[in-house]
Amino acid sequence: MGHGAAELGFAGDFQNRTARQMSCVENQEYPHNSFCCKNCEAGTYVKEKCSRDQEKGICAPCEKGTYAEHPTGMEQCLQCSQCHRDQIVVAECISTSNTKCECKPGTFCLPDEPCEVCKKCSKCKADEEEVSRCTATSNTKCKKGNSPPTEGPTDKPLASNNTNTIAIVVPILFLLIFILLGIILYKRYQRQLSSMLKILFYYLSEEEQENTHNAGLERKEGQRPESRPLLTQETQETGTKSIPVEDEDRGLGDSLPNTTSSSQTSLSPLPPAVYNEESPQSSPPAPRQPEMVTEPWAGDDGPPRRLVPVLGEEESLSKSFDLFDSLDVRYHNKFFRSIGVSDNAIKVAETQQPMDKVYDLLRVWMQKEGLRANINTLLQALLDLDQRYSAEHIASKAVERGYYKYE
Structure with a gap:
């Protein structure tokens, strides 16, 4: 009977301690095992927890740089705060209070x-x-x-200030937009006018060249009967007297570059003049060839001769860019697309004069190709576009000026 009462008393005591543990007083006690320990005072921390209910464990003072502003059951103190750059220290951190800061x-x-x-x-x-x-x-x-x-x-700007600002800024913005549109339209009109004038000049010069060519043929036809074969009958009729080569060249030779500029035919050397074999006293003068071609760059059917730089690849190529001004303006964009120049670069260059446009886009192509850049690539691109006369003209001029030589 006594043993049972003791067991009941122990169970009741355990239940009371569990209930107390679940209801430790906040900010005054902290739970440990199955009972509540008393908090350490402000400025200290719990170094060792209590071993019995409602007792205080071993407390130790906060170390330097730490603090405990209120009684605590923590096992370490809090770190002191640091003031921001735009603040000043009003009170230093001590064991019972944190650093106090305020604005400068x-x-x-x-x-x-x-x-x-x-x-x-x-x-x-x-x-x-x-x-x-x-x-x-x-x-x-x-x-x-x-x-x-x-x-x-x-802090709170007035509405009237905003209204005044808008009233000033909006007209200025409209004025700037109007000026910008005017500049864009003027540039576009200038480019279109330049292109139209160049195309008109091209067709006028082409018609003038054709008239000159026809006039030369009419002069020749007046010097010989129509019923006789061209040069052979004239030499038979005059016996030992041959037609002067200068007259023959003046009729067709001078107009050769003009007619080839529109038809893009080959610039191969002219055939030698026909003369009578019965006149051994004096040999006829050599036929005059176009000044730009000292050697044929390419035959009518054969592949073109390769050009080799004389001044170094980069310098010879750069100096030859001015020769490409003779390109037909109608073929500019096709030519530059065929050698790999982007449409964006072509659009940017459209704002410039045609000569500057050609030079700048060739520089863009040269930078893109690097060490692979070669004048033979450009000449082949012209041939692929049926611009044979332009290709021969550029090749012969590059050799004549000493930039390149034939391989």
Whole structure:
């Protein structure tokens, strides 16, 4: 009977301790095992917890740089805070209180807001007077006439200021847009006018060249009967007298570059003049060839001769770019696309004069190709576009000026 009562008493005591553990007083006690320990005082921490209910364990003072502002059951103190750059230290950190900071003079931070960055104090306007100065926790307060005090002008700008700003900015923006559109339209008109004039000049010069060519043929036809074969009958009729080569060249030779500029035919040397074999006294003068071609670059059917740089690949190629000004303006974009120049680069170059456009796009192609850049690639591209005369003209001029030589 006594043993049973003892067991009941032990069970009741254990239940009471469990109940107490679940209801330890906040900020005064902390739970440990199945009972509550008393908190250590402010400025200390729990170094060793208690071994009995309602006792205090071993407490130790906070180390330097740490603090405990209230009684605590923690096993270490809190780290002291550091003030921000725009704040000053009002009170140093001690074992029972954290560091106290406030904004530097001229700045403020409202107490009901997290002070991450201090704001600059406002200044009253000329027609306002200061009601209270700016402090570390409040902004400047101003009033205008009999109106109630308001925050400084930098916090809440007036609606009238915004209206005035819009009234000034909007007309300026419209003026700038109008000027920009005018410049764009003028540039576009200038480019179109330049292209039209160049095409018109091209067709006029082509017609003039054709007229000159026809006039030369008419002069020749007047010098011989129509019923006789061209040169052979004339030499038979005159016996030992041969047709002067200068007259023959003047009729067709001078007009050769003009006719080839429109038809893009080959610039192969002219055939030698026909003369009578019965006249051994004096040999006929050599036929005059176009000045630009000293050697044929390519036959009518054979492959073109390869050009080899004389001044070094890059220098010879750069100096030859000016020769490409003779390209037909109608073939510019086709030519540059065929050698790999992007449409974007061609559009950018359209704003320039045709000669500058050709030079700049060739420079773009040269930078893109690097060491692979070669004048033979450009000449082959012209041949692929049926621009044989332009290719022969450029090749012969490059050799004549000493930039290249035939391989």
